[in-house]
Amino acid sequence: MDEQQLTRRKTASDRVITVLGATGQQGGSVATALLEAGWRVRAVVRDPSSSRARRLEAAGIETATGDLGDPASLRSAFTGAHGVFSVQPSSGQAGSEVTDDDEVAYGISVADTARDAGVEHLVYSSAIAAGPTSTGIAHFDTKSRIEEHIEGLDICSTIVRPASFMEILLLPGMGLAGGRFSFLMDNEQPMQFIAVRDIGAIVGQIFSTPNEFAHRTLDIAGDALTGHQLAQHFSVALGRPIDYQRMNPSVLQRGDVLSRLAAAVDDGRLAGHVDLTELRQRFPFLLRFGDWLASRDAGSIATAGRPVMGDVELR
Numbered sequence: 001m002d003e004q005q006l007t008r009r010k011t012a013s014d015r016v017i018t019v020l021g022a023t024g025q026q027g028g029s030v031a032t033a034l035l036e037a038g039w040r041v042r043a044v045v046r047d048p049s050s051s052r053a054r055r056l057e058a059a060g061i062e063t064a065t066g067d068l069g070d071p072a073s074l075r076s077a078f079t080g081a082h083g084v085f086s087v088q089p090s091s092g093q094a095g096s097e098v099t100d101d102d103e104v105a106y107g108i109s110v111a112d113t114a115r116d117a118g119v120e121h122l123v124y125s126s127a128i129a130a131g132p133t134s135t136g137i138a139h140f141d142t143k144s145r146i147e148e149h150i151e152g153l154d155i156c157s158t159i160v161r162p163a164s165f166m167e168i169l170l171l172p173g174m175g176l177a178g179g180r181f182s183f184l185m186d187n188e189q190p191m192q193f194i195a196v197r198d199i200g201a202i203v204g205q206i207f208s209t210p211n212e213f214a215h216r217t218l219d220i221a222g223d224a225l226t227g228h229q230l231a232q233h234f235s236v237a238l239g240r241p242i243d244y245q246r247m248n249p250s251v252l253q254r255g256d257v258l259s260r261l262a263a264a265v266d267d268g269r270l271a272g273h274v275d276l277t278e279l280r281q282r283f284p285f286l287l288r289f290g291d292w293l294a295s296r297d298a299g300s301i302a303t304a305g306r307p308v309m310g311d312v313e314l315r
């Protein structure tokens, strides 16, 4: 460790960042990156006896029992913290435990409580399609409402808007088992993605250089891929030819959330419009999809190649 790293580690290690959702994808990646950068990390967990909470503790992360629906528990978890990373579980998904109003109330409650507790820097993770114009897709419009509230608060804040996660491309049910991958974009239409690991790495840098990022909103992505390019990557990873075909038009014309997501890819809001060259200059570690896929264990790629009932609908 060189002198500069040692100084940064010493400075950061005196200060606490409280992380929401640390047992999940984004919060877990943020907690890992902050720990690596030498911050003291406090994770808000609903069940401290869960295996995921215990794994955080084993890694050197303090846990504070709390719930997004319980402002008193947030107050206690934010006391003395320099920063807070805010992420909420998504509303409106199949099997989601939260309503749209819950997601908004949670995001606002975190921001208000952080401001009242004297937190110096709030970083909120939104989504790439959020913004001033309604998307008509509930789990993006919830985030626009939270962003608007944060922007009106008297607190130093940064909003990151991640593109779709690379991880969702390995969820079973996209047709890989049958040799044909199906997703939201057209064969030749680029859509941007980010590796969850990189969300943590970017948020870590934001907390370390607050002056650069105060009161800014950053769309973040690591790669842009057409359907055809995705199929090429999967062909290499699986060692057999994979074709790409956009999800069946009858599925995309049903008027449900899937068809609205595809429309948001078509009009660019969900496809993403990050200048990847510029972003990579600031964050050179950003993973491209091929490198990310190569870093996956064979088991998770094999799982994505297994047939599930949803396959029939996607093709």
Ligand SMILES: NC(=O)c1ccc[n+]([C@@H]2O[C@H](COP(=O)([O-])OP(=O)(O)OC[C@H]3O[C@@H](n4cnc5c(N)ncnc54)[C@H](OP(=O)(O)O)[C@@H]3O)[C@@H](O)[C@H]2O)c1
Residues within 6 Å of the ligand: 020, 021, 022, 023, 024, 025, 026, 027, 044, 045, 046, 047, 052, 066, 067, 068, 069, 087, 088, 089, 090, 091, 126, 127, 128, 139, 162, 163, 164, 165, 168
């Ligand atoms: N998937 C994508 O491509 C994508 C792209 C951009 C943005 N997003 C957004 O990302 C967000 C989800 O992030 P993620 O994938 O990191 O989440 P995740 O992996 O599903 O984890 C959710 C986390 O929230 C915690 N949690 C749930 N309810 C809670 C409550 N009432 N109080 C305190 N903690 C609670 C969970 O803790 P427990 O261990 O207690 O369950 C878990 O740590 C959503 O808002 C989604 O819209 C997703």
